[in-house]
Amino acid sequence: MTVASPSASRAPVQLRHRRSVRRLSKSQLGDLRQAVTLAQKIGDDRGYQYWAGIHGLPLPKYCRHSSELFLPWHRAYLYFFEKALQDQVPGVTLPWWDWRDHSEAIPAAYARARTPEGTKNPLASSPIQPSGRRQANEKRTWRQPGDPNWLPSGAEVDQVRANRDYFTFQN
Numbered sequence: 001m002t003v004a005s006p007s008a009s010r011a012p013v014q015l016r017h018r019r020s021v022r023r024l025s026k027s028q029l030g031d032l033r034q035a036v037t038l039a040q041k042i043g044d045d046r047g048y049q050y051w052a053g054i055h056g057l058p059l060p061k062y063c064r065h066s067s068e069l070f071l072p073w074h075r076a077y078l079y080f081f082e083k084a085l086q087d088q089v090p091g092v093t094l095p096w097w098d099w100r101d102h103s104e105a106i107p108a109a110y111a112r113a114r115t116p117e118g119t120k121n122p123l124a125s126s127p128i129q130p131s132g133r134r135q136a137n138e139k140r141t142w143r144q145p146g147d148p149n150w151l152p153s154g155a156e157v158d159q160v161r162a163n164r165d166y167f168t169f170q171n
């Protein structure tokens with residue numbers, strides 16, 4: 001019986017790390033916006049509508065909340081969504097932000113309708129394909145983040161992170 005073993009000839013995988021949205025260079029933010037813009041133009045399962053629909057609109061959505069799958073499901077979702085964006089602009093990564101800083105609910109890179117150059121910001125809103133709309137006049141996505149002070153405090157997050165039991169932690 002032959003047992004497969006890892007091949008030493010496999011090409012090395014380049015490790016990428018996600019950056020804080022507040023520290024993206026103009027070029028990095030431009031690459032992200034370009035990747036989303038290009039993905040928004042694709043109508044099949046490589047496109048933005050497909051990936052956005054898994055977690056919101058267009059319907060139906062498949063997001064897993066209130067279960068032990070919350071964290072692994074979202075981690076995998078972001079990974080594959082990022083891969084779809086990298087198919088448009090190689091090397092682009094999804095940025096992160098620490099929402100314990102309640103002074104800014106949605107970072108400006110995502111919140112502003114227009115870019116500093118005056119173009120439509122693809123990170124702020126996206127078209128919704130007609131078949132995925134809840135109502136016929138719902139043509140673009142929108143956010144409803146709520147009051148940032150409703151988010152957990154830094155102390156509350158630290159308390160959760162100190163948990164040593166994964167199932168208690170993720171709940």
Ligand SMILES: [Cu+2]
Nearest residue numbers: 055063064065
């Ligand atoms: Cu979700």
